Amino acid sequence: MSGEPLLRLLELEAGYAGHTVLHGIDLALSRGEVVCLLGPNGSGKTTLLRTLLGLLPPRAGRVELLGVAPARWSRAAFARHVGHVPQAHEVQFAFSAEDIVLMGRASRVGLFSTPSRHDRDMAMQCLATLGVAHLASRVYTTLSGGERQLVLIARALAQEPSILVMDEPTASLDFGNQLRVLEHVDRLRGLGLAVLMSTHQPEHALRVADRVLLLAQGRVLAEGPPEPTLTVANLAALYGVPEAVIGPVWAARPPST
Numbered sequence: 660m661s662g663e664p665l666l667r668l669l670e671l672e673a674g675y676a677g678h679t680v681l682h683g684i685d686l687a688l689s690r691g692e693v694v695c696l697l698g699p700n701g702s703g704k705t706t707l708l709r710t711l712l713g714l715l716p717p718r719a720g721r722v723e724l725l726g727v728a729p730a731r732w733s734r735a736a737f738a739r740h741v742g743h744v745p746q747a748h749e750v751q752f753a754f755s756a757e758d759i760v761l762m763g764r765a766s767r768v769g770l771f772s773t774p775s776r777h778d779r780d781m782a783m784q785c786l787a788t789l790g791v792a793h794l795a796s797r798v799y800t801t802l803s804g805g806e807r808q809l810v811l812i813a814r815a816l817a818q819e820p821s822i823l824v825m826d827e828p829t830a831s832l833d834f835g836n837q838l839r840v841l842e843h844v845d846r847l848r849g850l851g852l853a854v855l856m857s858t859h860q861p862e863h864a865l866r867v868a869d870r871v872l873l874l875a876q877g878r879v880l881a882e883g884p885p886e887p888t889l890t891v892a893n894l895a896a897l898y899g900v901p902e903a904v905i906g907p908v909w910a911a912r913p914p915s916t
């Protein structure tokens with residue numbers, strides 16, 4: 660990690676009509692850094708990701724990408740910097756998996772330009788990186804949830820972003836693919852990308868994160884390096900489960916995670 664943060668949240672308040680979800684959130688994300696966002700259902704993780712993507716306006720405070728609010732970036736310029744892997748993705752048309760990944764190139768080639776050989780190669784390379792090149796010509800809507808998830812990660816990579824925002828990227832994946840995605844996140848950090856991902860699995864955060872941010876009822880409960888932050892006491896407070904219940908489960912997690 661180095662230099663100025665690519666992305667910053669400053670005293671952020673955000674939410675929906677008549678319903679402020681996030682309160683006083685501060686976060687900085689730098690090059691080569693992986694930050695995991697953890698919190699129970701409804702704690703505001705997706706709201707936070709949507710706000711920093713410029714899909715929801717802040718109620719108060721600021722979001723800055725390279726010092727500039729998302730609303731002041733053109734969508735194409737923003738997409739050249741920030742790749743997004745959404746939680747669920749429904750498409751109405753019978754696009755192939757390769758088409759979906761090629762859409763990730765739109766911010767670089769222009770929405771109505773014909774993709775070049777390089778764009779197609781890049782799309783195939785991203786599918787191959789995620790181990791799903793064999794799905795390239797399959798119709799996206801016929802893929803399983805996990806296969807779709809891997810295609811969406813490939814699409815975000817095809818944008819060649821400097822920041823990757825992932826909403827529960829391992830949620831519908833089998834054990835092997837979860838590990839593959841985590842390894843991939845690790846590799847992206849090595850390439851200098853900044854990754855912000857939400858997860859319901861603290862052991863995943865322990866495995867890949869440089870920092871974790873624990874979000875409870877829209878407020879930061881704790882933030883810091885995973886090992887000292889993901890304590891039994893913090894996990895118990897975060898998920899509302901007694902320490903006596905979480906303690907043995909957390910202590911018994913596999914040593915490799």
Ligand SMILES: Nc1ncnc2c1ncn2[C@@H]1O[C@H](COP(=O)(O)OP(=O)(O)OP(=O)(O)O)[C@@H](O)[C@H]1O
Pocket residue numbers: 675676678680698699700701702703704705706707
């Ligand atoms: N479009 C919306 N309009 C109004 N309230 C919403 C909307 N989307 C989410 N909320 C509410 O905002 C709160 C935070 O939701 P959010 O989706 O950010 O939580 P989350 O931490 O991502 O949850 P999960 O782990 O279940 O995905 C919840 O109370 C939710 O009901």
